[in-house]
Amino acid sequence: MSSCISACGARGMVSRLAQLPTRILCKIGAAPGLMRLRRGAPVILMYHGVTADEGRGLVNHSGKHVNIDLFRRQLQMLSRCRRVAPLAVLVQALQRHEDVSGMVALTFDDGYLNNVECAAPVLIDLKLPATFFLTTGFIGAARWAWVDRLEAALHAAAKGQFRISLLDERVQLDAMMQRVELLRSIKVVLKRMSWDAAEASVRELEAQLHVEPTEPWGIYRFMSWDHARQLVGAGFEVGAHTVNHALLSRMPLAEAAHEISASREHIVAEVGSCSATFCYPNGKRTDYTQEVMEICRRQFTAALSTELGAARSDELYELRRVPVDAATIEDRLASLVVQAA
Ligand SMILES: [Zn+2]
Structure with a gap:
């Protein structure tokens, strides 16, 4: 009897807790539990790189490159609690107004070499899909961002x-x-x-600073076209992110149009296919215009921004994403995913 009372009491407590706003529940560490309990809005995660190197000095101060062990734990948590789907499947479901609850898509921006060397092997091991957006002028070019x-x-x-x-x-x-x-x-x-x-x-x-110019090294290197072909051969998708990581709102429209279409054409020529979703460099609302979105509408079925939030069918050409960086431990990622709306 007493255990029944305590079980009922615990259930009451859980249901009272569940009524608290998500923001508060995340603050008290309940985000991983919420990930399991609620399917939630669809989310597109934005990565840049994954690294096996320990950070030292100012290297990776930006936090763009996630430690490989943390990356694996993030993906394992997502696999347990969410439907990790190819970006194309998520976009198509949004277009058709199908059920997208609990869906997550993984994206990588810029085309860093460690996408191939570190991220892809973990994704393949866990059988998870991903889309890699390439800044085509940097692919195989020993060029620095x-x-x-x-x-x-x-x-x-x-x-x-x-x-x-x-x-x-x-x-x-x-x-x-x-x-x-x-x-x-x-x-x-x-x-x-x-x-x-x-x-x-x-x-x-x-x-x-009396620093000798060098070619990009370590985490700063970009992949080659052979690497891009390897990714496609392994079942991943690659997509366009302009030629020069151009801020499309700050250049003549004809130049912006060239940045978009030339990167797409180069990818098709080199790897045989290109994602039907485009990815705006920098990706804030001020980094693209209505005219730029119109250019994308003619060539792509969707486009990705870097504004924070869930993916919505009424924002197909400025789909929001959730950024993941070196500081995004599992609880933090769970909190970002369940709060995306
Ligand atoms: Zn970028």
Whole structure:
């Protein structure tokens, strides 16, 4: 009798708890439980890279590359609690207004080499689908993304005092915090520039920091076209993310149209197919326009933004995603997924 009373009491407590807002339940650590109990809105996860290397110094300070063991645990949790589906299946279900509850699709932006070397083997092992969006001008090109080159340059700089013309000041680089602070200040300035101008500024900064220019190394390397073909051969999908990681709202429309269609055509020519979903570089609402969305409508069935939230059928050309980075431990991921709406 007493165990019945306590069981009833526990059930009452659970049902009272379940009525609390999701936000509060996540704050008290109930997100993994909610993942199991509720199917929830469909979610498209956005990764960049997966790495087996330990972070050191400023390398991966951005957190774009998720530790491979954490990646496996994230995927195992998603497999247990969600329907992990190919992006094309999720998009088609959204188009047809079918039941998409509990669906999750996995996407990787930019085309980093570790997508092939680290992420794909785990995905294959767990039999999970994914779509890899390639910035085609970087594929097989030993080319730096300027944000990566900036991070690598500040990591490599020796200790000492340096004159930084971009900020018009002298900076002391001894402690890690000073490097982190300089990285933050320079990023603020460069994010306002065109990609070409930002690239040129990072090269100038390298000279001022007495850092020898190198080809991309470690987590900063991009895959080759052979790697892209390997991904497709293994059953994954690759998609277009422009040629030069162009911010499409900040260039003439004809140039934006070329960035979109040339990346798609290059992928088709190299690997034989391209995802019917496009992926906007940077992906915030200010990074694409109605005209850019119109160009995408003519060539693709959907497009992905980086705005946070669940995927909705009334937003097919600016589908929201949930970002995953090096700090997204399983509880945090569960919390992001159950709160996406
Ligand atoms: Zn990108």
